[in-house]
Structure formats: C-alpha cells, structure tokens
Amino acid sequence: MKSKLQQTLEKRSKVITAELMPPRGGSPIRSLKIAQLLKDKVHAVNITDGSRAVMRMCSLAMSKLLLENGIEPVMQISCRDRNKIALQSDILGANALGIRNILCITGDSVKAGDQHDAKAVHEFESVRLLEQIQAFNQGIDPTLGELSDKKTSIFAGAAADPSCKNKRSLENRMRKKKEAGAGFVQTQMVMERQNLIDFCEQISNPLEIPVIAGVFLLKSYKNALFINKYVPGANIPENILNRLKNAKNPLQEGIKIAAEQAHDFINIADGVHIMAVKAEHLIPDILEKADISLEY
Numbered sequence: 001m002k003s004k005l006q007q008t009l010e011k012r013s014k015v016i017t018a019e020l021m022p023p024r025g026g027s028p029i030r031s032l033k034i035a036q037l038l039k040d041k042v043h044a045v046n047i048t049d050g051s052r053a054v055m056r057m058c059s060l061a062m063s064k065l066l067l068e069n070g071i072e073p074v075m076q077i078s079c080r081d082r083n084k085i086a087l088q089s090d091i092l093g094a095n096a097l098g099i100r101n102i103l104c105i106t107g108d109s110v111k112a113g114d115q116h117d118a119k120a121v122h123e124f125e126s127v128r129l130l131e132q133i134q135a136f137n138q139g140i141d142p143t144l145g146e147l148s149d150k151k152t153s154i155f156a157g158a159a160a161d162p163s164c165k166n167k168r169s170l171e172n173r174m175r176k177k178k179e180a181g182a183g184f185v186q187t188q189m190v191m192e193r194q195n196l197i198d199f200c201e202q203i204s205n206p207l208e209i210p211v212i213a214g215v216f217l218l219k220s221y222k223n224a225l226f227i228n229k230y231v232p233g234a235n236i237p238e239n240i241l242n243r244l245k246n247a248k249n250p251l252q253e254g255i256k257i258a259a260e261q262a263h264d265f266i267n268i269a270d271g272v273h274i275m276a277v278k279a280e281h282l283i284p285d286i287l288e289k290a291d292i293s294l295e296y
C-alpha cells in the first residue's frame with residue numbers, strides 16, 4: 001500500500017507536511033501531544049534524525065509512535081551517525097514497522113551541533129542511501145543476490161537547497177538523486193521565491209520530481225540570526241531580518257512571513273513543508289493564515 005504522501009503527489013494534488021523534532025528525553029508524551037495538533041492538518045509529519053548534530057530520540061521510534069497514533073510519518077535518515085550495516089537494518093526495520101516514507105540526507109557535520117567530539121561515520125551519503133533503498137525495494141540483497149524475506153516498499157525522498165549558487169552542481173546532484181530512486185524533494189527553507197521558481201522550472205520539472213518547498217518559522221530577529229549562523233545552508237536575507245527587527249510583535253510577524261511564503265510557494269511547487277522548531281503547535285495557525293488545507 002502506497003503512503004498518503006506518495007498517493008497525493010502521484011495524483012498531482014498539493015501536499016502539506018510538517019516537521020517534528022523528537023524529544024530530548026525518554027518520554028514521547030509531549031511530542032505526541034504536539035503531533036495530535038497536526039494530525040488532520042497535514043498529509044504527513046516529518047521526524048528529524050539528529051538534525052544539526054544535536055541528540056534527540058531516534059527517528060525510527062518516533063515514526064512508529066506516530067503510526068500508532070494514526071499519523072503518517074516521514075522518517076528522516078541521516079548518514080552521519082551509522083555505518084552502512086546499521087543504515088540497512090534501520091531501513092528494513094522501518095519497512096517492517098509500516099513506515100512507508102523515508103527522507104534521505106547526508107547529515108550536518110558534528111561541528112554544527114553540541115557534542116563536537118562525537119565520531120561522524122559518513123560511510124554513505126544521501127545518494128548511496130537512496131540507492132540502497134531502491135535496491136531493497138527491488139528485493140536485492142547487498143551480498144546474497146536476493147533478499148530472503150521479501151522486498152521493501154519505501155517511498156524515498158531527497159533534500160535540496162534551491163538557493164545553491166552552483167546551479168550545475170545542484171542539477172547534477174538532483175539528477176543523481178532521481179536516478180537513485182528519489183520520488184520527491186524536500187527543500188531547504190526557501191527565502192527567495194525566485195530561487196524556488198528557477199529550481200522547479202529548470203531542474204525538478206524536467207527531471208519529473210515533485211518538490212515540497214521548505215517554509216521555516218522565524219520566531220524573532222535573534223532567532224533568525226541564530227539560524228543564519230548555525231543551520232548549514234540557511235541564508236535569511238536583509239528584508240526578512242528587517243521585518244523581524246522592526247516588528248512590534250516579532251513572533252506574530254514571523255508567523256505572517258511563514259504564512260505568506262506557504263500561500264505563495266504551494267502554487268510554485270507541489271506542496272509545502274512547514275518547520276517550526278520548538279513551536280510546532282503554531283503550525284496550524286500558519287496554515288490557517290496561509291489559507292491552505294489538505295484539500296487545497
């Protein structure tokens with residue numbers, strides 16, 4: 001059975017996804033309460049895997065907990081923390097647990113995080129991870145020819161940054177991801193609409209790969225400066241920084257900016273992915289202000 005995300009993209013309807021960071025502790029209760037708020041507002045909830053190289057509960061466990069609560073997960077897998085045997089076993093385990101969507105990413109350097117002495121593995125990068133999922137979906141065993149206990153059925157996605165200056169390298173990398181089986185692209189937070197338009201027109205549309213555009217809630221001017229400094233690939237421009245700096249209520253201004261972007265980007269791309277770190281409860285408000293919903 002195909003995931004809701006895959007089915008929606010295949011029938012060319014717009015998708016809405018939201019990002020949820022797993023808990024920093026042993027209890028999922030708080031995160032699940034937030035997930036409940038998103039339940040009927042998005043097609044799927046994306047669970048990060050040690051994003052920014054900061055420790056959190058594993059994406060596999062949190063994705064399974066979402067499934068148990070009737071919410072479709074997109075499990076992120078980063079290649080930073082596990083060798084290929086561990087990555088392979090997590091893919092098989094995710095499939096067995098009913099997780100149908102996996103977002104494959106290379107993973108930020110441990111230097112981006114708060115445990116700089118952690119060992120980075122990086123045996124695979126995003127394209128090799130996608131190739132591995134494609135092989136499992138075809139029933140191919142890494143050493144024995146054929147998987148003895150059935151193939152997997154995973155809808156794999158990739159990340160991309162439409163603001164990447166080197167368009168040729170962006171296109172080459174995207175083509176490799178498509179060839180490796182990527183069925184969708186989730187973008188880095190988009191701050192300049194023209195970058196998204198160019199990416200869709202020049203790269204993703206010709207490759208026939210659907211794009212879910214990243215929208216990131218900036219909670220304040222200080223938060224935007226933090227994101228620019230600590231999130232690799234983030235580049236929040238002057239005009240947005242100034243809006244936050246001059247706003248009487250910066251959080252409301254951030255919600256307004258995110259809503260404007262979501263409203264705009266959903267018509268450029270195939271959907272939007274809303275990220276609101278430590279403020280996921282505000283996602284329904286952003287969607288309402290953007291005037292978009294599941295039936296958009």
Ligand SMILES: NC(=O)C1=CN([C@@H]2O[C@H](COP(=O)(O)OP(=O)(O)OC[C@H]3O[C@@H](n4cnc5c(N)ncnc54)[C@H](O)[C@@H]3O)[C@@H](O)[C@H]2O)C=CC1
Binds near residue numbers: 104160
């Ligand atoms: N090892 C290799 O074989 C190769 C490595 N590279 C380099 O490795 C690095 C990683 O490249 P890729 O695997 O293409 O990166 P990736 O597939 O993990 O991510 C692509 C871009 O998406 C953004 N991103 C990261 N995490 C994201 C998330 N959770 N949601 C949305 N967007 C996110 C980042 O801006 C990133 O640059 C790059 O610097 C690339 O030039 C490039 C070619 C080959």
Ligand SMILES: Nc1nc(=O)c2c([nH]1)NC[C@@H]1CN(c3ccc(C(=O)N[C@@H](CCC(=O)O)C(=O)O)cc3)CN21
Binds near residue numbers: 048054108189214275
């Ligand atoms: N390179 C890259 N790595 C990522 O992990 C990533 C992206 N890009 N782009 C899309 C989203 C954005 N991500 C983010 C962005 C910000 C925080 C962050 O600010 N985390 C702080 C919390 C700050 C707060 O309290 O608001 C932290 O301490 O973890 C975490 C993940 C994860 N994703």
